[in-house]
Amino acid sequence: MTVTAPRPATPPEIGGLGHSVRRKEDDRFIQGAGRYLDDIVLPGMLHMAIVRSPVAHARIRSIDTSAAEAIDGVVAVITGDALAAHGLAWMPTLSGDTQAVLATDKVRYQGQEVAAVIATDPYVARDAATLVFVDYEELPAITNPQQSLAEGAVLIRDEKEGQTDNVAYEWETGDREGTDRAFASADLVVSLETHYPRSHPAPLETCGALADIDPATGQATIYLTSQAPHAHRTLFALVAGLPEEKIRIIAPDIGGGFGNKVPIYPGYVVATAASLLLGKPVKWVESRSENLISTGFARDYHMRGELALSSDGKILAMRASILSDQGAFYADAQPSKFRAGLFHICTGSYDIPYAHVTAKGAYTNKAPGGVAYRCSFRVTEASYLIERLVDNAAWKLGMDPAEFRRQNFIRKDQFPYRSATGFVYDSGDYHAAMDEALRLSDYYGWRSRQAEGPTEDGKLIGIGLASFTEVVGAGHSKEYDIAGLKMFDSAELRIHPTGKAILKLGVKSQGQGHETTFAQIVAEELGIPFDQIKVVEGDTDNTPYGLGTYASRSTPVGGAATAMASRKIRDKARKIAAHLLEAAEEDLEWEPGRFTVRGTDQSVTIQDIAFAAYTNPPDGEEAGLEAVHYYDPPNMTYPFGTYVVVVEVDPADGTWKVLNMTAVDDCGVRINPMIVAGQITGGLTEGFAKANMQWITFDEQGNCIGSNFLDYLVPTAYETPKFTLGATVTPSPHHPLGAKGVGESATVGSPAAYVNAVLDALRRGGHEVDNIDMPVLPHRVWGAANGVEAKP
Amino acid sequence: MRVDVTINGEPRSAEVEPRTLLVDFIRTHLGLTGTHVGCDTTSCGACTVILDGKPVKSCTVLAVQAHGSELRTVEGLRQNGRLHPIQAAFKEHHGLQCGFCTPGMMLVGAALLEKNPAPSEEEIRWELSGNLCRCTGYMNIVEAIKAAGAGSAGDAVGEDLGAAESVAAAEEMEAHA
Numbered sequence: 015m016t017v018t019a020p021r022p023a024t025p026p027e028i029g030g031l032g033h034s035v036r037r038k039e040d041d042r043f044i045q046g047a048g049r050y051l052d053d054i055v056l057p058g059m060l061h062m063a064i065v066r067s068p069v070a071h072a073r074i075r076s077i078d079t080s081a082a083e084a085i086d087g088v089v090a091v092i093t094g095d096a097l098a099a100h101g102l103a104w105m106p107t108l109s110g111d112t113q114a115v116l117a118t119d120k121v122r123y124q125g126q127e128v129a130a131v132i133a134t135d136p137y138v139a140r141d142a143a144t145l146v147f148v149d150y151e152e153l154p155a156i157t158n159p160q161q162s163l164a165e166g167a168v169l170i171r172d173e174k175e176g177q178t179d180n181v182a183y184e185w186e187t188g189d190r191e192g193t194d195r196a197f198a199s200a201d202l203v204v205s206l207e208t209h210y211p212r213s214h215p216a217p218l219e220t221c222g223a224l225a226d227i228d229p230a231t232g233q234a235t236i237y238l239t240s241q242a243p244h245a246h247r248t249l250f251a252l253v254a255g256l257p258e259e260k261i262r263i264i265a266p267d268i269g270g271g272f273g274n275k276v277p278i279y280p281g282y283v284v285a286t287a288a289s290l291l292l293g294k295p296v297k298w299v300e301s302r303s304e305n306l307i308s309t310g311f312a313r314d315y316h317m318r319g320e321l322a323l324s325s326d327g328k329i330l331a332m333r334a335s336i337l338s339d340q341g342a343f344y345a346d347a348q349p350s351k352f353r354a355g356l357f358h359i360c361t362g363s364y365d366i367p368y369a370h371v372t373a374k375g376a377y378t379n380k381a382p383g384g385v386a387y388r389c390s391f392r393v394t395e396a397s398y399l400i401e402r403l404v405d406n407a408a409w410k411l412g413m414d415p416a417e418f419r420r421q422n423f424i425r426k427d428q429f430p431y432r433s434a435t436g437f438v439y440d441s442g443d444y445h446a447a448m449d450e451a452l453r454l455s456d457y458y459g460w461r462s463r464q465a466e467g468p469t470e471d472g473k474l475i476g477i478g479l480a481s482f483t484e485v486v487g488a489g490h491s492k493e494y495d496i497a498g499l500k501m502f503d504s505a506e507l508r509i510h511p512t513g514k515a516i517l518k519l520g521v522k523s524q525g526q527g528h529e530t531t532f533a534q535i536v537a538e539e540l541g542i543p544f545d546q547i548k549v550v551e552g553d554t555d556n557t558p559y560g561l562g563t564y565a566s567r568s569t570p571v572g573g574a575a576t577a578m579a580s581r582k583i584r585d586k587a588r589k590i591a592a593h594l595l596e597a598a599e600e601d602l603e604w605e606p607g608r609f610t611v612r613g614t615d616q617s618v619t620i621q622d623i624a625f626a627a628y629t630n631p632p633d634g635e636e637a638g639l640e641a642v643h644y645y646d647p648p649n650m651t652y653p654f655g656t657y658v659v660v661v662e663v664d665p666a667d668g669t670w671k672v673l674n675m676t677a678v679d680d681c682g683v684r685i686n687p688m689i690v691a692g693q694i695t696g697g698l699t700e701g702f703a704k705a706n707m708q709w710i711t712f713d714e715q716g717n718c719i720g721s722n723f724l725d726y727l728v729p730t731a732y733e734t735p736k737f738t739l740g741a742t743v744t745p746s747p748h749h750p751l752g753a754k755g756v757g758e759s760a761t762v763g764s765p766a767a768y769v770n771a772v773l774d775a776l777r778r779g780g781h782e783v784d785n786i787d788m789p790v791l792p793h794r795v796w797g798a799a800n801g802v803e804a805k806p
Numbered sequence: 807m808r809v810d811v812t813i814n815g816e817p818r819s820a821e822v823e824p825r826t827l828l829v830d831f832i833r834t835h836l837g838l839t840g841t842h843v844g845c846d847t848t849s850c851g852a853c854t855v856i857l858d859g860k861p862v863k864s865c866t867v868l869a870v871q872a873h874g875s876e877l878r879t880v881e882g883l884r885q886n887g888r889l890h891p892i893q894a895a896f897k898e899h900h901g902l903q904c905g906f907c908t909p910g911m912m913l914v915g916a917a918l919l920e921k922n923p924a925p926s927e928e929e930i931r932w933e934l935s936g937n938l939c940r941c942t943g944y945m946n947i948v949e950a951i952k953a954a955g956a957g958s959a960g961d962a963v964g965e966d967l968g969a970a971e972s973v974a975a976a977e978e979m980e981a982h983a
Contacts, residue, residue: 022973032973034966036897043905044893046840046880050906053839137825218844218852218906218940269842269906270940302845525904525941538976683976687966692900695943723849723938731934731944741968745975752972752979 023538024606029545030538031751034688038545039529048267051222051239052299059224060089062285062298063139065129065146066308067121070157070379070716071170072150074117074128081145082131087138091146092130092288094118102287105253107345108277108497109353111182112174113382114343115280119173121150122342123381124718125307127280132288132296155716156180159316159339159376170342170377182344182375185353188435193322193370196331200322204407209787210395211709212314212339212380214306214720215387216728217524219269221279221309222299225286229293233260236286240265240552241275241522242562245499247554249278254286265552271524272700273385276347276564277310306726307718310347311380311710312387314339315395319360319403322368327411329422331368332434334360334399338375338384346384347564348391349494349501355392356485358435362400363444363483363654364422369434379716388700388761390486390565401480401766406784409777414461415479415770416452419656420445423481430747437485439652440746440754447680447742448481451656454740455676460660464778473662475673476775480657482763486755487570487651496561500646503567504558505575507536507583508640511628513621515540515547517579520560521572522552526757527689528568532576534685535751539580540587541607541620558642566653566755569685570746575645577750582641587623590639593632594618651746651754655679657698659767663775668796670772672702677764678740682754690756691739697760698737703729704761705768707789711806809869813838814882822869828862829853831869832879840880840909844938851937854910855879861917863936880909883916891954892916901950903941910937915951923955 024030042048079091094116097103104112117128129146133139156162156170162180171177197203224237234256240246243263251258268275285298300309316337322330336354340346348355354373361369386392408418423444424431431439452458457477464475491500504520517536521528533547550557560572584604591609592599595616602609610617618626627639660674677698684690700708707727710720720726745752765788772790776783776799783798787806797804809831810819820835832841832855843865844852853865856878883890892912895901902908911934918925918933925933930948939947 022969023977031976032966032969034969037900039905040897040902043902043908044880044889044896044912045884046838046909048840048905050839050842052843053833137823216940218850218904218938219842220844268904269844270904272940302847302850527903683972683979684968685972687969687972688900691967692903692942692946695945696903696941697943699943700940722847723845724847728938728940730936730938731931731948734931734944736945737943739967741971743968743971743975745979747979752975 024541028537028541028543028606029534030606031534031683031685032687033534034686035530035534035544037527037530038533039527050219050267050269051224051237054224054237054266056224056226056295059295059297060132060134060292061136061139062288062296063131063143064127064281064304065131065143067124067126067128069121069150069152070124070155071122071153073120073153075149075151077129078147079129081147082142085138085142085145087134088131088142089134090132090288090292092116092284097287100287102254102283105278105283107343108347109344110350111344113345115283122170123379124716125304125381130284130288132292155379157378157380157712157714157716159337159378162376162378170379180377182340182377183353184374186372187358188370189368190370192368193331193333196368197322197333200330201325202323202410203320204323204403204410205318205320206403206406206785207318208402208785210313210315210317210398211788213312213387213704213708214710214726215272215274215312215385216306216726217270217272217274220300220302220305221275221281223282223285224295224297225289226295227289235262235264237264237266238282239268239275241271241524241564243522243552243554244520244559245496245561246278248499249497263554265522268524273312273387273389273564274310275524276385277345279309302723303721307721308381310383310385311341312383312385313395317395317399319399321403321407323407323411327413327418327421329364329366332361332366334371336373338373339378339380340375340384341378341380341382343382344375345382347386347496349488349496350498351493355386356390357392357396359393359437359485360396360400361433361435362397363424363481365424365428366434371435380712386565388697388758390484390758393485394762397482397762398766401482402769405770416448416457419448419479419481438649439483440649440748441744442483442652442654443742443744444481444654447654447678448656450740450742451658451676451678454678454738455658455674457658468779469662472666473664474775474779476661476663476771478659478767478769478771478774480763480767480770482759483652483654484759484762485650485652486566486758487647488565488567489650490648491646499561501561502644502646503560503571503575504642504644505572505579506558506642507579509583509624511625513542513624515542516550517547517576518550518557519572520558521563521568523563526568526693531686531689532573535573535576536580538606539577540584566757569753570651570749570755571645571647573753574647574750575643578645579641579643582643583639586639587620589632589635590623590626591618594622594626648748651682651749653679653681653754653756653759655759655763657764657767659771661771661775663772663795665779665799668792668799670795672735675735676738676740677760678742679756679759680742680744681756681759682746682749683743683752685751685753693756694739694760695737697758698764699729699734700761701764702734702768705765705788705790709789807870809873811872811875811877813877814879824870826869827865828867828869828872829864832864838879838881842906842909844906849938851910851914852907854913854937856913856917861914880912883912890916895950895954899946899950899953901942901947907937907939911939911947915954918951919955925955
């Protein structure tokens with residue numbers, strides 16, 4: 015990319031847009047002064063431990079709590095029956111299903127919550143939890159959707175009225191007839207069946223709650239590891255019947271979220287019920303094993319995709335069908351209108367005239383979830399399917415995968431582009447991003463190297479591409495909601511008399527650097543130095559209502575709200591400036607931080623104006639300088655990019671190594687390029703993890719394999735490759751700053767590039783292979799290279 | 807049982823049950839919550855502290871085993887009102903996001919640099935392999951440790967990708983608005 019304007023509009027000490035200012039929040043984190051949930055201690059606080067089912071599917075005959083209750087220090091043992099008396103044994107999920115808080119009738123997955131022990135000490139609570147005896151009558155466990163939908167399968171959700179099978183939902187979209195016609199006229203059809211395996215976001219801090227309900231006033235202060243504190247407050251009000259004005263949710267510092275901290279978990283509800291019952295604060299912090307076996311999983315999509323192609327390499331239509339493994343409760347955190355999230359963005363970066371998508375969800379005896387793990391509502395699965403299909407199509411047509419993409423990309427002049435399934439892509443220049451990625455990665459150099467044959471020690475070189483398009487920044491409120499709450503977001507900005515500011519937001523950082531980035535937006539708009547702007551999030555009593563941080567929506571929605579609130583303040587500041595300068599408003603010129611009377615050297619700073627707002631406001635003008643803005647975006651934003659992975663595959667043992675990973679991202683305007691790059695390297699690592707090692711499986715009895723960090727492998731610094739980053743900038747035309755959101759692009763886009771690279775190595779090494787499911791484990795690669803079907 | 811330690815240069819003691827883990831002793835009994843718990847299998851390293859000069863995972867040491875020892879936690883990195891070079895370098899190089907793994911990462915880095923002030927990339931990555939980070943992708947953590955070893959926080963975050971284009975694009979949008 016040519017550099018067209020090397021100078022940001024604000025100087026570094028103001029730190030507006032384009033400055034990689036260092037993060038304000040770091041000062042506390044590097045000194046051990048972060049305040050995470052488990053760091054909070056309240057006087058008289060009790061501790062809760064949860065009794066979980068050791069089996070995947072069983073009827074509960076009886077629960078004996080007497081031995082636990084006899085332990086010194088145990089205050090109470092709560093069972094589902096006790097909750098049922100208050101109407102709290104079941105709760106709604108974010109997809110309109112119901113979920114057991116504490117099981118009363120059956121357990122439906124290993125790790126399900128059955129009872130809770132409250133004690134004066136956390137060690138005692140855990141001791142006592144082992145002494146709660148539950149008599150289970152075991153039932154057959156269903157561990158995949160194929161079993162679940164088979165004739166005669168045991169009914170998992172037998173408590174649900176009218177539920178006669180294990181189908182959680184069915185959904186379809188697109189043009190079935192048009193797609194069928196296009197397939198009928200195709201020269202070639204390429205198909206792919208693949209499983210995007212179950213994964214878990216596994217933020218380093220697990221989930222927890224500290225509920226403090228004052229028995230005298232009824233005031234409920236609930237500290238939660240929550241990515242969406244306002245939405246959680248409303249759901250608590252609706253579910254528990256607590257008056258909303260008396261609920262205060264505080265999400266303190268969050269040790270990573272990645273979608274795991276969007277749902278409401280049974281532990282939160284039980285801790286709150288316990289505090290209500292006992293009149294004391296109750297803390298619950300889950301262990302890592304509890305986190306991995308019971309809280310929101312991600313993916314677990316069995317996908318079949320087909321492309322209809324012309325012989326000259328044009329994609330004519332796409333068909334996709336999904337069988338999703340929902341676990342025991344349908345709990346995807348997603349807009350209620352779309353039953354398979356935004357999977358129907360599966361035509362990706364390509365101009366495909368016809369598409370048809372069907373999806374069916376099945377209940378299984380596995381933990382519920384379906385959370386968007388560093389992902390915007392199933393866009394990860396969609397992107398993976400199309401990017402794998404495109405590579406397979408190029409191979410079948412004998413075309414270079416970059417050329418095939420180039421030929422089928424939506425062109426720059428087609429934006430705004432309406433996709434076959436109804437998305438309106440806001441902006442893009444896919445050719446430019448791919449060209450930059452090919453250049454940076456020396457793609458054609460690697461192709462030449464590859465053409466020379468294997469390395470001296472017999473390893474095969476493979477090159478994989480992925481040119482993803484994401485859909486983020488939900489919503490606009492007509493289409494997007496969570497449990498009926500519309501997906502706008504908010505900012506409240508107040509300028510103090512001395513010209514410093516406080517910005518309060520409805521979103522909630524879990525490490526994304528909001529305290530810095532959002533201050534930079536105000537700095538850009540008002541010229542107040544970014545380090546003089548305090549950013550407050552997470553406390554529902556002290557921030558405006560918003561839907562929270564996930565699906566890369568903070569910058570697209572909360573960031574836009576911040577810019578708009580700043581502009582409202584600038585409008586009022588102009589009036590005050592006119593009053594101070596005794597000039598007409600239209601004669602004033604704005605530069606960041608200052609109004610000047612046109613053609614003169616008479617000016618006032620934003621600080622002068624702020625002081626006047628409280629000491630010398632114009633006649634007829636309200637005192638003060640503050641604004642609130644609720645931003646309802648006109649559309650989603652569509653970040654994109656091309657990733658190139660070069661691998662070396664050893665056909666003798668199936669191991670593979672990354673030689674080069676180059677990522678070119680276009681997320682529109684970058685507010686803090688350093689933070690953006692950090693989001694990308696983090697996301698790339700999670701993409702690498704899923705391609706390589708990170709998955710959760712179950713044995714035939716429904717035991718979770720992957721219930722701790724010894725079995726659920728997440729990459730360390732040692733395995734993780736070094737990444738080369740590049741950028742193009744195509745602004746979003748409808749966002750006030752042109753920004754698009756970036757937190758998830760790399761996790762969404764990169765897995766396919768690794769898999770494509772390994773397949774490319776095998777194919778060009780003479781092995782015909784269409785698919786290896788993730789994670790691309792050595793025995794699977796070896797199996798593919800040697801024509802042996804690998805066991806999972 | 808009574809456990810006496812010197813932690814961050816200060817003598818402290820508390821009565822604990824024999825089974826009390828060192829991490830709980832530090833967090834609950836001594837009130838130093840900068841040391842975190844991220845797993846239950848000694849895998850993640852969020853609980854790393856320096857015990858008699860060596861980094862250990864304090865979730866897998868009993869408090870009583872640390873009796874009479876010298877401990878250093880993240881709270882003890884800053885000395886005489888000045889940040890430790892590793893702290894300054896983590897901020898300068900954007901070596902942290904959510905901050906949960908950061909105390910452990912910095913302590914492992916600091917301990918490595920005491921042995922070897924100029925470790926290679928490979929050595930740093932190997933040394934860090936007992937500590938998990940879910941946010942950063944490790945690149946900037948490695949850079950921060952290198953910079954701290956070189957005696958400066960440095961000021962390089964790599965090039966500001968897309969900064970100039972972003973500013974140009976935003977100015978253009980403003981002009982059209």
